[in-house]
Amino acid sequence: MPPLKEVRNRIKSVRNIAQITRALEAVSASRVRRAQARVLASRAYAEKAWEILLNIQHASGGAASHPLLIGRETVNNIMLVVITSDRGLAGSYNTNVLRVAERFEERMNKPTQWVAVGRKGRDTLIRSGVNVVAEFSDLPADPTIASIAPIARLAIDAYLSGEVDEVVVAYTDFINILAQRPVVKAWLPLSTHAEANRVAADLLKDAPSVSEGALSYEYEPNAAAVLEEIVPRFTELQLYQAILEAQASEHAARMSAMRNATDNATQLTADLTLEYNKARQASITSEILDIVGGANALQESVDKLTEAILSGDFSAAQVKTNGHHAVETPAPAPNKKGKSKKEGDDLTLIEGIGPKMSQALIAAGVDTFAKIASKTEDELRAIIQAAGMSFSPSISTWAEQASYAARGDWEGLKSLQATLIAGRRPE
Numbered sequence: 001m002p003p004l005k006e007v008r009n010r011i012k013s014v015r016n017i018a019q020i021t022r023a024l025e026a027v028s029a030s031r032v033r034r035a036q037a038r039v040l041a042s043r044a045y046a047e048k049a050w051e052i053l054l055n056i057q058h059a060s061g062g063a064a065s066h067p068l069l070i071g072r073e074t075v076n077n078i079m080l081v082v083i084t085s086d087r088g089l090a091g092s093y094n095t096n097v098l099r100v101a102e103r104f105e106e107r108m109n110k111p112t113q114w115v116a117v118g119r120k121g122r123d124t125l126i127r128s129g130v131n132v133v134a135e136f137s138d139l140p141a142d143p144t145i146a147s148i149a150p151i152a153r154l155a156i157d158a159y160l161s162g163e164v165d166e167v168v169v170a171y172t173d174f175i176n177i178l179a180q181r182p183v184v185k186a187w188l189p190l191s192t193h194a195e196a197n198r199v200a201a202d203l204l205k206d207a208p209s210v211s212e213g214a215l216s217y218e219y220e221p222n223a224a225a226v227l228e229e230i231v232p233r234f235t236e237l238q239l240y241q242a243i244l245e246a247q248a249s250e251h252a253a254r255m256s257a258m259r260n261a262t263d264n265a266t267q268l269t270a271d272l273t274l275e276y277n278k279a280r281q282a283s284i285t286s287e288i289l290d291i292v293g294g295a296n297a298l299q300e301s302v303d304k305l306t307e308a309i310l311s312g313d314f315s316a317a318q319v320k321t322n323g324h325h326a327v328e329t330p331a332p333a334p335n336k337k338g339k340s341k342k343e344g345d346d347l348t349l350i351e352g353i354g355p356k357m358s359q360a361l362i363a364a365g366v367d368t369f370a371k372i373a374s375k376t377e378d379e380l381r382a383i384i385q386a387a388g389m390s391f392s393p394s395i396s397t398w399a400e401q402a403s404y405a406a407r408g409d410w411e412g413l414k415s416l417q418a419t420l421i422a423g424r425r426p427e
Helices: 004-059 093-108 119-128 145-160 194-199 223-311 355-363 369-373 377-386 395-407 410-418
Strands: 078-083 112-117 132-136 166-174 180-188 318-321 326-329
Touching (some): 093 223
């Protein structure tokens, strides 16, 4: 069982962590409500814009006048935009979207350029050694079309120049507070992606249904001018909506992760508190046993002294007392140097060593303070156990007390014993 101080320190550290995770949960709960409101406010508009672009492309019979609506016959290169967070502590949010993006790349099996939006995705992609051509981080908490314009411009320029034949966006689609789904959304061209639908349909976000009836669009002033204006804007809008979805999902995931961390910290604190109480109870029980043992030894000494007095043999026993208890010491009394009239030292001057314990030590050849001081606790315990005596709670301080007596430092010994309780150091 670990020491009480170590358990107390661990309980304190776990409680501090719980306070931090609780605060992070409250912050994320506040932010996710605002992010959810932004997502729901723009989602219907973004999806309807996507549907209109698909209908325009379908109505033109594949001959739409804007290059962002025209797909390539053969897809040789892909650009994959991955949207992650700048900060961690969001559970598996970043891991899930990166895993979906990697699975999409494996299934497409074509040269891929990666664009990382968010520091966590950037760091992971660079460590994995993929071709990261650009990275964007520190997006504002309330993004605008202007703040995401550099990302959109990079992808549009790469597609129009023929550097890539297809651009997709991997992000986390916000469903509700408890559920977020990582998906890959076909972005450029703004039309159905036959190759992607064939090999990775389960990873793609479902596209709006294309109207099957005859569609006739009227353009004012003309088709080229209208498409030139709305297609780039709708293209940026799809990326903007993906970033809003990702931010709402991030805050929801962080709130859920911090709530779980707080619950785990609370449970761990309860378990550690129970362990601490058990250790404290064991310590109190040990102290009570020491007190009972000392009381029994004192009572035995008093009984023998009373018997000697009643029998008239006043030299049969003497009593030595100190600040804590009294123990029986056999005559003859020690002189000022701790030497008895017989050969050897008076070992009973060491608090915790009574007459019987002294006899056991002398019988084992340990008859001086110097010999006790040279012994380890395990060696002393082995000696008394060999003599059939096992209860010796103060044995840990015998060598230290004996070292004072061996040097003749009786004042030092007296000061040391004044700090002991039944021969033991207090907890």
